[in-house]
Amino acid sequence: MxxxxxxxxxxxxxxxxxxxxxxxxxxxxxxxxxxxxxxxxxxxxxxxxxxxxxxxxxxxxxxxxxxxxxxxxxxxxxxxxxxxxxxxxxxxxxxxxxxxxxxxxxxQQAKFIRSEMNIGDPMQNLEVQLNSQATSEGLQVPNAxxxxxxxxxxxxxxxxxxxxxxxxxxxxxxxxNTKHLNVTLRQLDETVPIDIADYDMKIQDRNTHLLWDNTWNEQETVAYVPYQTWNSDDRPSVDTRSSEAAGEGLMAHADFMTSRICYRQHGGDDAVFSVRDKATGKEQVQINLPDMLTRLSTHVLSSRYSPQEFLDRCSDYHLTFFLNGSTWEYVEVTVGALSWSVRIQQIDL
CATH class of the missing domain: 2.60.40.2100 (Immunoglobulin-like)
Structure with a gap:
C-alpha cells in the first residue's frame, strides 16, 4: 500500500x-x-x-x-x-x-460563453458564444x-x-481567435486638429458564435465598438492615454477587439469597418476589413499564406487613415509584431 x-x-x-x-x-x-x-x-x-x-x-x-x-x-x-x-x-x-x-x-467585459457539456454529449454540441446586447442600432458586444x-x-x-x-x-x-485592432485618424494637413469624440467607429460582423471546429454560425450580425479611445499629438513623450489627452489633438485613436475574423468567398459578406462623422452623419470610412488586412499579406509575404491563414496567424493590426477634410485618401496597414506595413490608396479599392 x-x-x-x-x-x-x-x-x-x-x-x-x-x-x-x-x-x-x-x-x-x-x-x-x-x-x-x-x-x-x-x-x-x-x-x-x-x-x-x-x-x-x-x-x-x-x-x-x-x-x-x-x-x-x-x-x-x-x-x-x-x-x-x-x-x-x-x-x-x-x-x-x-x-x-x-x-x-x-x-465585466463581454464573455466567450461555452456550452455546458455533459458526459455522452456529441462533439457538435461544443460551441462558444460571445455575448451581445440589443441596442437601438442592433446587437452590440458590450465591452465595458x-x-x-x-x-x-x-x-x-x-x-x-x-x-x-x-x-x-x-x-x-x-x-x-481574438484579434486586436488599433485605428488612427489624422488629417493630411498635419496642422489640422482632430478629436476622436467627433466620430462613431464600429466593426460589423457575423463572427461571435463559434462552433466545435472553430467555424462560424453566421446567423447574427453584431457591432463592435472601441473599448478605448484617445487623442494625441506627435510627441512620443506624451502619455496619450492620460486624462490630459482629452480634447483635440493631431491624431485620434481607437482600440478594438473582435472574435475570429473570417475571409469569406463573397466580399459582400465580410466584416465592415466604418467611421461616421457625428455632426454631419456622413460615413468618412467604410471598408471591407478582411480584404484590407490581408492586402498586407500579398504585399509583404508574396502570398505565402492564404487570406484566412494570414488572418488567423496575426492577432495585432494597426490601421492609420489619412483624411483630406471629410474623406480618406489612403490607409497604412501595419502588423504590430513584425512592423510590416503597406500603404493603400482609396482609388486602389
Missing amino acids: LLTGIWMTSCSLMDTDWEDCPSGLYLSFKYDYNLEQTDFFHAQVESVTVYVFDENNRLVLQQEESNTPGHEPLKLPQYAMHLELKPGAYKLVVLAGQRSYDEMLSG GLPLDTLWHGIELNDIQVYSTHATYDTISLIR
Missing part, C-alpha cells in the same frame, strides 16, 4: 519522469500558429480546458488546468496535462485563455471599456490511440 501511495503521488507532479506513469495520455500544447512562427504557449496561455471524445464523437472527459499565484504549471517548458483514459481511440478539442474559465465569467479575454482553440480529429501497456504522448496546436 505504501508503494502504491508513492506511485500515485509521483504521477501528480509536473516535473516527474513520465516513465513513472506509463498509462493514459500526456498532452502537450503549442501556440506557434503566428506570423513569428514562435511558440508562445508558455508565455501567454494561462489556462487550458481539454474535451476528450471517444470513437463515436461522444464526450468522455473534460479537464481544465490553470496557472494560479504560486503555482504556474503551464509556464514550465516540460508541461503536459495527464489525462487518465482507458485504452481506445480519442479525439480532442481544446479551449484556452489567459485566465481560468470561472475567472473569465466573473469579468475593457479588452476581450483572449481565446485559443485547438482540435485533433485524427484518432489518438491510448494503450493499456504504456502511456501515449501527443501535442496539440492552438489558434488564437
